[in-house]
Amino acid sequence: MRRISYDLLFVLLAAALLFFLPATLKALYGKASVSYLSLLINATGLAILALSWDILARTGQLSLAHAAFYGAGAYTTAILLKLADWPLWLGIPLGGIVAVLLALLLGSVTLRLRGIYFAIATLAFAEVLKAVVQQLPTRIAGGAAGINVAALFRPAFIPGEMERWEVAFLRNQSYFLVYVGILLLSILVSILVQRSRLKPAFTAIRTNEEVAAVMGVKPARYKLLAFALSSFLVGLLGASEAHRIGSVLPDETFGIGTTVFALVTPIFGGLYTTLGPILGAAGLASVEELLRRTFEEGYLIGYGIVLVASILFMPKGIVGLIDSLKRRRRKLPRSAEEAV
Secondary structure, three states: OHHHHHHHHHHHHHHHHHHHHHHHHHHHHHHHHHHHHHHHHHHHHHHHHHHHHHHHHOOOOOOOOHHHHHHHHHHHHHHHHHHOOOOHHHHHHHHHHHHHHHHHHHHHHHOOOOHHHHHHHHHHHHHHHHHHHHHOOHHHHOHHHOEEOOOOOOOOOOOOOOOHHHHHHHHHHHHHHHHHHHHHHHHHHHHHHHHOOHHHHHHHHHHOHHHHHHOOOOHHHHHHHHHHHHHHHHHHHHHHHHHHHOEEOHHHHOOHHHHHHHHHHHHHHOOOOOHHHHHHHHHHHHHHHHHHHHHHHHHHHHHHHHHHHHHHHOOOHHHHHHHHHHHHHHHHHHHHHHHO
16 A cells, blocks of 8 residues: 555656646757657657557557557547537547447457467457548548548737747647646556556466466456556547647558557566656657657668667666666675675
8 A cells, every 4th residue: 555655656746747847848948849848749659658558468468459549549539520519628538438449349359369369360450440440431531531630729829929939839738738647647557557456467367377267367357457458548649649640541540650669669668567668668759859860761770770779688678777787786795795
């Protein structure tokens, strides 16, 4: 109970710091704060993707369906706004709910599969869902041309009262706070899973599903729960992104890149932890921005090299590297005493 209280205190402190971060950037960097805030939004979205994927990975499932749930959330809010005069904010939670329903449908059919078979089935589901959206009537889903989505925030530019970069900053600041809210929810879910009875159940399923079943753990139920939690967070992100970007397109919204980033980021940061995916998102977002500015169109080659090198030389991610450095520091005084 005390550990959970400390974790909640950490989440509240993180929320307070993130809330004041945009104003701090504006005071320090002026116009450049718009670019820095865009980078933070990208890193925050990547952290949400990574945390949500890691929650499901704790049960031993290699899911490649994140693009499907992301796209489901985005298209839910886009279709609602196109067909009816729904409140803008309502599309975000509904996007998460629709993603959960799809996850339960997919999970009930595929979660008995394991390893590469489960991965292929989830990847196929994402492609099938994209094809279904493309085949829907144009008046509903927009076809290949997609759908325009209204912005959640529209700060007006008033000449003489506010400069254009300040308007852009206000817009980015508003979306950043929305993303931070989803990130904090993701962190809270991850911590609760880590501190509750779900952790030993998930670990037992990941280690040996047959033994876990003999011990009284119900693998299908726990894997469905992990699938639902994971998809809900991704659906929220997809709906929020649709408003920020301003449109949804089948090829981009259901793109395999979403799934790849969701998979690679927690591996880079450290699997089965709360801190690892966040560190991985911060690191990869910074590396991507640096390479993009340095190599422009060829930055993806350098990005791939960084990922391969990190996986080869940091198999347990950034968190594993930090833990190994801590262990070495603890051993140093002992070895020095032995030498004396």
